[in-house]
Amino acid sequence: MSNRIAFLGCGSMNEAILSGLLEAGTDPADVVATVRRAERAAELAERHHGITAIAGDEEPDNNKQAAKGSGLVILGVKPVGIADLAREISGSLSPKTIVVSVAVGVSLAQLEAALPAGQPVIRSMPNTPAKLGRGVVSVSPGTNCTPEQLQQAKNVFKGAGTVVEVPEEQVDALSAISGSGPAYVFYLAEAMAAAGVKLGLDHDLALLLARETVAGAGFMLAEPGADPSALRKGVTSPNGTTERAIATFDDRDLPAIIAAGTRAATDRAAEITKQLG
Numbered sequence: 286m287s288n289r290i291a292f293l294g295c296g297s298m299n300e301a302i303l304s305g306l307l308e309a310g311t312d313p314a315d316v317v318a319t320v321r322r323a324e325r326a327a328e329l330a331e332r333h334h335g336i337t338a339i340a341g342d343e344e345p346d347n348n349k350q351a352a353k354g355s356g357l358v359i360l361g362v363k364p365v366g367i368a369d370l371a372r373e374i375s376g377s378l379s380p381k382t383i384v385v386s387v388a389v390g391v392s393l394a395q396l397e398a399a400l401p402a403g404q405p406v407i408r409s410m411p412n413t414p415a416k417l418g419r420g421v422v423s424v425s426p427g428t429n430c431t432p433e434q435l436q437q438a439k440n441v442f443k444g445a446g447t448v449v450e451v452p453e454e455q456v457d458a459l460s461a462i463s464g465s466g467p468a469y470v471f472y473l474a475e476a477m478a479a480a481g482v483k484l485g486l487d488h489d490l491a492l493l494l495a496r497e498t499v500a501g502a503g504f505m506l507a508e509p510g511a512d513p514s515a516l517r518k519g520v521t522s523p524n525g526t527t528e529r530a531i532a533t534f535d536d537r538d539l540p541a542i543i544a545a546g547t548r549a550a551t552d553r554a555a556e557i558t559k560q561l562g
């Protein structure tokens with residue numbers, strides 16, 4: 286396949302993947318990104334030296350230009366825009382171009398219906414730590430994606446983090462854990478910082494403590510074989526202060542609150558699929 290990778294709709298998520306791949310050694314000359322606004326294209330080109338970034342308000346055929354000659358095309362617009370984008374580039378794809386969508390709620394059937402018959406398609410659910418090569422990227426191949434094509438895509442996504450292959454039926458659940466998950470962790474950091482202020486700490490200090498604690502704990506979790514329960518026990522002295530805090534969380538059933546949130550995220554993904562028809 287051609288080495289060229291097109292990021293069509295290069296916002297928060299696609300830029301994170303793009304960054305991870307460049308960091309992992311992808312040649313910037315092989316990367317093309319499209320957006321709507323010239324200002325955003327300029328920002329991308331400045332931040333990622335050597336890539337090509339094309340804005341639709343300057344070059345209305347930007348997506349077609351980028352798709353043409355690319356071996357891998359990653360659709361990174363909002364779910365509601367995916368089918369239109371897929372139709373827009375249909376005439377510019379080679380039959381071997383692998384088209385990946387990272388959009389939540391857009392099914393393989395919906396993607397395939399918007400692309401030329403036989404086009405290899407992969408539904409993916411990444412997350413933003415891909416920016417640091419520490420993302421989780423799921424892949425679910427469509428009916429026309431060969432095992433070799435799937436492997437090629439996995440090899441590319443390895444640069445963005447851990448690649449997992451899942452049946453499409455599991456993507457909404459996976460999305461509720463790893464796709465949205467970084468936001469839950471940042472929310473926890475926000476809540477910890479706010480709690481520190483309530484306890485009388487200066488705002489900047491509380492924020493520093495929350496950031497470094499979440500980041501440090503994240504590094505510990507990233508060690509091979511790390512077990513969150515064992516790590517938690519390592520902080521929790523019998524009859525100590527942590528035990529009292531965790532008991533308070535348990536009294537309020539924080540795990541049930543987290544389960545309810547992830548259920549709501551999963552339900553919303555299914556709702557998006559339905560709304561897109």
Ligand SMILES: NC(=O)C1=CN([C@@H]2O[C@H](COP(=O)(O)OP(=O)(O)OC[C@H]3O[C@@H](n4cnc5c(N)ncnc54)[C@H](OP(=O)(O)O)[C@@H]3O)[C@@H](O)[C@H]2O)C=CC1
Pocket residue numbers: 293294295296297298299319320321322323325341348361362363364366370387388389410411412413464465
């Ligand atoms: N954010 C996340 O953590 C995750 C997001 N996703 C999925 O990724 C997708 C994008 O989300 P996110 O990155 O957050 O959204 P953003 O709004 O940050 O990015 C969307 C980008 O698409 C560009 N765009 C919109 N329409 C077009 C078009 N027709 N042609 C070219 N470019 C276009 C926008 O350009 P401009 O900036 O000029 O307006 C923008 O840069 C969604 O489908 C979402 O479900 C999946 C996993 C995690």
Ligand SMILES: O=C(O)[C@@H]1CCC=N1
Pocket residue numbers: 389460464465
């Ligand atoms: O919130 C969203 O819809 C996207 C999908 C997963 C993470 N962000």
